[in-house]
Amino acid sequence: MADSTKSQFRHLIIGLVAGSVIGALAYAFFMSPQGHDMENAASGDKGGEEAPLYWVAPMDPNFKRDKPGKSPMGMDLVPVYADDVAGDSPGTVSIDPVTVQNLGVKTAQVERVKPTQTVRAVGQVQFAEDAIEHVHPRIEGWVEVLNVRAIGDYVEKGAPLYSLYSPELVNAQEEFVIALKQNNPSLINAARMRLNALSVPDTLITQLERARKVAHKVTFVAPQSGVIKELNVQQGFYVKPSMTMLSIASLERVWVLADIFPRDAIGLKSGKPARISSNDLPGHTFDASLDYLYPALSATTRTLQARFVVDQSSNTHENILRPGMYTQVHMTVQPEQPIVVVPSQAVIRTGTSERVVLALEEGKYKSINVELGRTFGDSIEVLDGLSQGDKIVISAQFLIDSESSISSDFMRMAPEQEDVGSDVSAWTQATVNDVDVQARKVTLTHGYLDAFDMMGMTMDFTVAEDININDFVIDAQVHVEIIREPSGMFQVKTLHVMGDMQGDHE
Known part of the structure; x- marks a missing residue:
């Protein structure tokens, strides 16, 4: 019995000593810098040591908060770190060389050249009206x-x-x-x-x-x-x-009327040479010249009609273009002066704007807006936004653009920020989707807000104090005046219930 008591006491002493050692080791680990690094990594800080400067709305870089939350459109706010904004204009992103290689990023230099463009059109042969003799x-x-x-x-x-x-x-x-x-x-x-x-x-x-x-x-x-x-x-x-007894139409000179898209008609002048062919005369081509470009667009095809003159006085009677034949018209167009062009594949079209990803120094990139002109084969003319010698991304640019566009101002140089004051408003028609009476918020599907250059979408709005929140009825059609509050949220300032225009709550 005494031996058993001694054994239990010895096991207790060993357990206490072992617990003390484990506790000391754990305290030393968590109090060490390595322990803090793991804790920071678990908390989600960038790089394990840096906290976000602020959070920004993905679709509106002007909407900022000092903590996570939702944007006025109901999207999660995105953290912005000091490394993202230090010394760079808004929207500049840095990518390390390994990632650049893995993404397959390729760049090209912006050039100023005189590109050639082949304009193709479908035409139809008809008698030349100025070569018809009327007999009286x-x-x-x-x-x-x-x-x-x-x-x-x-x-x-x-x-x-x-x-x-x-x-x-x-x-x-x-x-x-x-x-x-x-x-x-x-x-x-x-x-x-x-x-x-x-x-x-x-x-x-x-x-x-x-x-x-x-x-x-x-x-x-x-x-x-x-x-x-x-x-x-x-x-x-x-x-x-x-x-008018009869009319005689000459076949030595005929007209070809072709439909040309307005964008292809830029720079076309009378006398421009063209080549004309027809499936009805395989193996034969005819020299022609542009005689006249009609001033109005067709109401049905939305194209311009161009008139070409074909002299076939030296052709045999069997190998001539005859009225009613369908033809293919080919012209080579070249601008008079060199222009700035980029590869077509480099342009990102969003529906409301066109932009490219500019390759800066030291692995930095930024999305910028550009104004486009004519298309020349695989190249597009750039009217504004780029200069000769700039480097742009032509491969994997969509991935870079999705990151850069979160905070980019889409300008080559960072302009001074213009505040949209509360006195600026936009009227639009909307449909009521949800009403939060206690929070005084409504969810509306609204049209285009011109004052804020915001496309139509579904988003949350606060409601002005002088509006009765109960006037918002789900599925109702309303006419609202929208302003932006100093906090960045959009607010319904004035309400008209469609069908009851007496509901003005200004």
Whole structure:
């Protein structure tokens, strides 16, 4: 019994000593710098030693808080550390070389060049309107013989078109013959001029001078080669000078009307050469020149119509463009002066702006807004925001932009901050989604807020004290005036309930 008591006492002494040693070691560890480092790491401080300077809203860098929380749009605030802002403009991010390599970041230098652009358009062939001859009778009479009978018939210049019987024409010939017999120069000249005015062919006048015999039917000939485009008479018709008997359209020169996008029409001028081809004539191309660019856009296609002239007088009759054919138009366009261009793949389009990621020195990057111009193949003109020699990111830029855009001002240089005062407001229509009576907050789906350049979205608003919070009804349509409070929260200053415009609570 005594031995058992001694054994228990010995075990108790060993346990006390062991507990004291473990306690001392634990106290020494947690009081050491290494212990504090682990504790800081567990608490989430950046780098295990640095605390955030403040928290910022992901979509609004002007909304800042000194502790974690929610943004006016209901998003978690993002911590900002001293390393993120020290000595750099807003939005500048630093990436170590290893991460740059892992992300596959590639850069390119901004250039000032004269790029070429191939403008392609679809066109259709039609008769050149300034190469159409309209045939009118100069005198009343009857069509005794009609040598063309259908639209589309081809006629050569000087070929007979029709023969006309007209008493007045007979009288004019008789006057000419009488003047010849009298050998009176003044009468001969006057009679000849009358026959010319009536479009009597020179061959008939020469025959009258030689034979001095009047022709009862006068044959009129084609003024040019071409096809019959319009035919309004038939054999036996009675015609008058006011009638258009027929029209002859030349095929030696045709028009091609092409639809061009307005952005492709920039810099186009009359005389610009073009190449035209058609699937109906495989293996053949035609030289053309831009004749006219019509001033108005088509209401249906939203394109500009361009008129090209094709001279095919030297082509064979089988290898010519014919009215109604569809064609492809190709033009090479180049700016007159060098311009700043970037690769198309470097541009980030958000829907409301275009931006690129600027590569700074020492592994630093920043998203900036740019103003874009024309597109030249795989390159885009930059009107503002970049200069020749700048370096931009052309690969993995979306990952860098997502980090930089949290706090970036999207400017090359950090401008002076402009405060939007409480006297600035924006009116918009909204739908009530939720009402928190005790907190005096409402959740609205609102339209565009022009004063704050904020797109439509769903977010929380505080409610001004002079507005009855019970006037907000879920699913109701309201017209509200929004202001920004000094705290950064947006507030409903004025309320109109749609359908009851007497609910003005100003």
